[in-house]
Amino acid sequence: MTLRREILRLLAAVNARRREDVSLGALSALAHRSPFNLHRRFVAVVGETPKAYTNRVRLDRAAADLLATDRQVSVIAHDHGFASHEVFTRAFTRRFGSSPRAYRARGLRGGLAGDDRAAAIHADTVTSVAPCVGLYRMNALERSTPVPVDIAVKDLPALHALVMRKRIARDEIAATLATMLPALFTHAQQHGIAMAGPPFARYPEFGMGSLVMEGGVSTTEPADGVPEAGIEALTIPAGQAAVAVHRGPYETLPETYQAIEAWIQAEGRTVAGPPWETYLTDPGEHPDPATWQTEIVQPITDPE
CATH class of the missing domain: 3.20.80.10 (Regulatory factor, effector binding domain)
Incomplete structure (x- = not known):
């Protein structure tokens, strides 16, 4: 298995763990590698440390939930793996420049404010794109059997x-x-x-x-x-x-x-x-x- 395929398999497992432990220790156990070895391999493929990656993906998905749902901020924070409302608010403010409540109050721009369908499409896009936004067009170092093109x-x-x-x-x-x-x-x-x-x-x-x-x-x-x-x-x-x-x-x-x-x-x-x-x-x-x-x-x- 190539290094890229190994790390991508790990990402798939990490992305499914919305609120479980994704510390370096937990991920190294999951990958059956030492923390040092995994950290080096992860950065080489993904371009981020495991901590930066999981924190970014969880915050991005939480931001989409704020716009697409009316759930309490504390519930969204818990659902995305943050230990407390306070920890979530600090991390969210650093990434988006406003608190979760202010971000939700502003909503989507222009005439889309209050547009449930637009918010839902936006949330689906963020959920699917956030984990791999820096990986598209990556070199897989693999060739495949040509597939007929329709x-x-x-x-x-x-x-x-x-x-x-x-x-x-x-x-x-x-x-x-x-x-x-x-x-x-x-x-x-x-x-x-x-x-x-x-x-x-x-x-x-x-x-x-x-x-x-x-x-x-x-x-x-x-x-x-x-x-x-x-x-x-x-x-x-x-x-x-x-x-x-x-x-x-x-x-x-x-x-x-x-x-x-x-x-x-x-x-x-x-x-x-x-x-x-x-x-x-x-x-x-x-x-x-x-x-x-x-x-x-x-x-x-x-x-x-």
């Missing part, structure tokens, strides 16, 4: 998002997303911006040795008016697209992109905008890279 033509609605944009080398996608997506995810939560689904990467420009990439989190409505250095609101217009779901590790994504390109040529279609890939599967919940699913969307026009 390509469908879909009429997609407009997509609202928060994005960060950067020109990078082609081998820097994973490392760049590991910085962008956590920053966007935290920004959305801190400002009460309702997220509407898994994160994505969009590619507005491809060059010989580099590309321009936008890391993004989708939002329920346009997220204008909450500026921060390097973060901006984006709306991708509604339109027709060729859509395929890639199954397997991220290393084999180029094969699915090539299949879509071949299909577009065979169908006499024309590319109508930059492609993007949405990460449907959480590596922190699904340790086996063969089960990972990534939706690829390529805007197109009708055949001439």
